[in-house]
Amino acid sequence: MRSVRISIYSIFLLAAFLLLLFPPAAQSDGEGKLVYYIPVEQTVERxxxxxxxxxxxxxxxxxxxHIVLEVDTPGGFVDAAGRIxxxxxxxxxxxxxxxxxxxLSAGAYISLIADNIVMMPGTDMGSAAVIDGAGNAAEEKSQSVWLARMQDAAEKNDRDPKYALAMADNSISLPEYRAGEGELLTFNAREALEADYAEAIVNNREELLEFLELEGAIExxxxxxFAEQIARIVTHPVVVPILLSIGSLGLVLELYSPGFGIPGFMGTGALLLYFFGHTVAGFAGWETYILFGIGIILVVIEILVPGFGIxxxxxxxxxxxxxxxxxYSTANIMVSILIAAVVTIVAVILLFKYAGYRGPMKRVILSDSTNTEKGYISNVTRNELLGVSGEALTVLRPSGTALIEDERLDVVSEGGYIEQGRKVKVISTAGSRIVVREVSDNG
Structure with missing residues (x-):
């Protein structure tokens, strides 16, 4: 029994000695965990x-x-930032x-919403005022809503909201951070760390994972x-009116061009880009394509079979x-449609004036005219009657009827009153107009 105990103790001491010599490898806290990197780049939009x-x-x-948003953006649109x-x-x-x-701007707001903010050396965060499409400060109502959002985003993670407000309101003065009166606050990495607007400054992803205690995580x-890249371009509020203008102008130009050429391809391509981009972005479905196709068919019917415009x-x-x-925005698309309509109307006016009618429009627009050069004569000028005498069959006051070379003709006197039965002579003819003058029996 005693020998058995000695053996057990010997094994235990040997195992302890081996553990001291060869300690087990330490397992990282991030081992087996999954980290997603999502780039937040360029303009913040739909x-x-x-x-x-x-x-x-x-x-x-x-x-x-864990999700890591790699932020590199100058900002963008408030509505898109709010949805993000x-x-x-x-x-x-x-x-x-x-x-x-x-x-910056919407990028700063998105960063404040995150649970942690980590910055690389030489980076910036802030300058988050709301501006309109012309680059001017937005109306007071929009500013107030945006300031409330910035404050809520800061308070969400126990950050001092005065700095978030100074990023969006240039009336808040923080001269210690180069944000005097009329200037927006922008933190560099060191300043953000000092103001507790960043948890760390790291040089790369490896150091980031180390700070997050996710070393060895699956990345x-x-x-x-490519489709999303196209969608990001064509759904931009500045690009939408350009696409619609090209689309409407191209199709109108095609109506004045024989065959189907460059204008038609440009117009069709621009409209397809619009719908494709908005479909990828999740705004348009098949119902929009069907409705657009029905609209095109109805317009073609109106062109080829002119009716009452229905x-x-x-x-x-x-x-x-x-x-x-x-x-994604009714207001934005209506403004874009209005811009495209103005561009198209101006182009059509110029085409009417300088180019004339060509292509399919030539089938539905009457361009021929009846003129003398083509053999159309509305009234024959009776030049053979010049100098011929006749008799007034009715009183001429100054118009009436005269008998000239045994032919009853509608005539008009030179200006005076001529009694019935007086002798007259034709002095001029122009179309159906025959002018006569009273003459004496001797003359």
């Missing part, structure tokens, strides 16, 4: 929102443990905003697809409805 929705959905399906913020708030996956270059990087009105209405249905 195309970026669609990409981020797909990325968040993929991260949730794969069971990601809602997307971030509605996920249970921890989110870190990793500022790799600049996080997955989302990439913007088909044309219904067709234009269907086309406008399809554009509005496929857009």
């Amino acid at each position: 195309g970026l929102l669609a990409f981020m929705e797909r990325s968040f959905e993929a991260a949730a399906e794969e069971g990601a443990d 913020a809602s997307l971030m708030n509605n996920t249970d996956i921890p989110i870190t905003a990793f500022v790799v270059n600049e996080a 997955r990087e989302m990439e913007v697809s 088909f044309g009105i219904l067709g234009i209405g269907a086309i406008i409805a399809s554009l509005v249905l496929g857009s």
